[in-house]
Amino acid sequence: MQAQQGLNAKAEFLATMSHEIRTPLNAVIGMTHLLKTSEPRADQKKNLDVLYFSANNLLSIVNNILDYTKIEEGRIVFENIPMDLSSIARNIVAGLQENAKEKDIELKLLIDGRLNKKLMGDPTRISQVITNLVHNAVKFTEKGSVQLSIHVESSSMSSVTLMVKVEDTGIGINQDKQIIIFDRFTQADSSTSRSYGGTGLGLAITKRILELQGVKLELQSESGKGSAFYFTQTFAISAEDSIDQKANVEFDNNPELLQGLSILLVEDNPLNVLVAQTILESQGANIDVATNGQEALDKFDTQKHKLILMDLHMPVLDGYKATEQLRKNGETLPIIALTASAPKEVESEAYACGLNDIIVKPFNPDDLYRIILHYVKAG
Ligand code: ADP
Numbered sequence: 041m042q043a044q045q046g047l048n049a050k051a052e053f054l055a056t057m058s059h060e061i062r063t064p065l066n067a068v069i070g071m072t073h074l075l076k077t078s079e080p081r082a083d084q085k086k087n088l089d090v091l092y093f094s095a096n097n098l099l100s101i102v103n104n105i106l107d108y109t110k111i112e113e114g115r116i117v118f119e120n121i122p123m124d125l126s127s128i129a130r131n132i133v134a135g136l137q138e139n140a141k142e143k144d145i146e147l148k149l150l151i152d153g154r155l156n157k158k159l160m161g162d163p164t165r166i167s168q169v170i171t172n173l174v175h176n177a178v179k180f181t182e183k184g185s186v187q188l189s190i191h192v193e194s195s196s197m198s199s200v201t202l203m204v205k206v207e208d209t210g211i212g213i214n215q216d217k218q219i220i221i222f223d224r225f226t227q228a229d230s231s232t233s234r235s236y237g238g239t240g241l242g243l244a245i246t247k248r249i250l251e252l253q254g255v256k257l258e259l260q261s262e263s264g265k266g267s268a269f270y271f272t273q274t275f276a277i278s279a280e281d282s283i284d285q286k287a288n289v290e291f292d293n294n295p296e297l298l299q300g301l302s303i304l305l306v307e308d309n310p311l312n313v314l315v316a317q318t319i320l321e322s323q324g325a326n327i328d329v330a331t332n333g334q335e336a337l338d339k340f341d342t343q344k345h346k347l348i349l350m351d352l353h354m355p356v357l358d359g360y361k362a363t364e365q366l367r368k369n370g371e372t373l374p375i376i377a378l379t380a381s382a383p384k385e386v387e388s389e390a391y392a393c394g395l396n397d398i399i400v401k402p403f404n405p406d407d408l409y410r411i412i413l414h415y416v417k418a419g
Contacts, residue, residue, distance in 0.1 A: 050109070051109070051110075054106055055385060062099070062380040062401055063401065065095060065098065066312060066380065066401040067311040067314070069096065069099065070405065072088055072092045073092065095402075101241075107241075108244065111245060118161075120162065121161075121162070122158040123158060123159055123161050125275075126151050126156075126190070129149060129151060129170065129188060130151075133149040133174065140178050140186065145182070145184060145185055145186060146185035147185070147187075148188070149188050149189075151189075151190050154192045159276065160275060161275050164384075168246070172245065172246045174186065174206055177206050177267070177269075178208075181210030184209030185208070186206070186208045186209075188206050189207070191205070197277075199276050200274070200275055201272060201273070203270060203271075204273070205270035206270070207267070207268040208267055209266040211264065212261050213263065213267055214263045217229075222247045222257070225241065226240045256271060297324070297413060298323040298409065298413075300326065301347070302326045302345050302346055303326070303347050305328065305329050306332070306335075306336040306359065307331070307351040307354075308355060312401065316408075317329065319408065323409060328341075332354040332357055333350075333359060335356075336348070336350070337357070340371075346373060347374045347412060347416060350377055350378060351378050352386060359379075360389055360393045360395075366394070380400070380401040386398065
């Protein structure tokens, strides 16, 4: 009883801590991104790159620590919803392409043509697993290539067994280190953290996420030649076979993606308002701001606003209640939650009150644009 209370208190403390750390980090990442895109001098660009890298690194450390604690406490619950694994893989590779380019290595994606149906599973967790592996592969490869491949091993009417493999031509891992790197906070080499960064949590989390689904993460590696991390997992085929379009919105080289789009931004933290507003206005959106749910209800204009970005925790009237009220009033426009809480902790309540989607702060501005465009185009 007492132990359980202790665990709950710890979990709550961590959730609060993470929320508190993410909020200022959102401003740091958002503003750095903006500075990077406002034509800095070459010397400033170099410093901004370091700042951006470090802030993102800090974010992933916070996320990893939270995740690891959650897994250890057995608080992780897997979703079982239709997911489009091909588009998940494409997104991951697209997201890391920049890192690969900077290092002048090739990042390839190979998807079995027979994988043409949605599968049932947990899209967030499988993304996390694949991202961790591809991210590591790029990080520990100095020349050559990294390849993510998804191969159909076998299939039936109702299920498909896939082999997901991430291969690289990087530094490789010594035979005697191949077991310990899966332990938490361990790296193959004490010089690793100095030259490559990281906390040594990524693989421990990846391995546990798979293990909890009865899947084994395997490794073949030779020092100096490269590594291959792979696993085989069976998924039920989803009855729903349409492909998710969210991932396929094209916006390359379009200078003003959100030109003329009126958005109501509901957010109580002035720094977050500044970040979101600047990011959105840089793409031509028109932003009205409300600092709590009540103000949002007062300021909302059916004729004008095409989308609402809604913080969840706010004084006077929170984002859930405001959304509920808007839906009761018959409003059907997209309302997207913008929250510093972990998505898993808020999503059931968020969808129940009528929110369409959740964006987690700190967000990558490109993801924000992509999601907004998806809903605006669909509407
Ligand atoms: P981190 O990358 O934060 O150090 P991980 O748990 O993801 O933590 O990885 C643990 C260690 O495993 C790394 O520090 C590195 O020594 C080794 N490692 C992981 N992936 C690779 C890879 N693709 N090539 C070489 N070494 C790797």
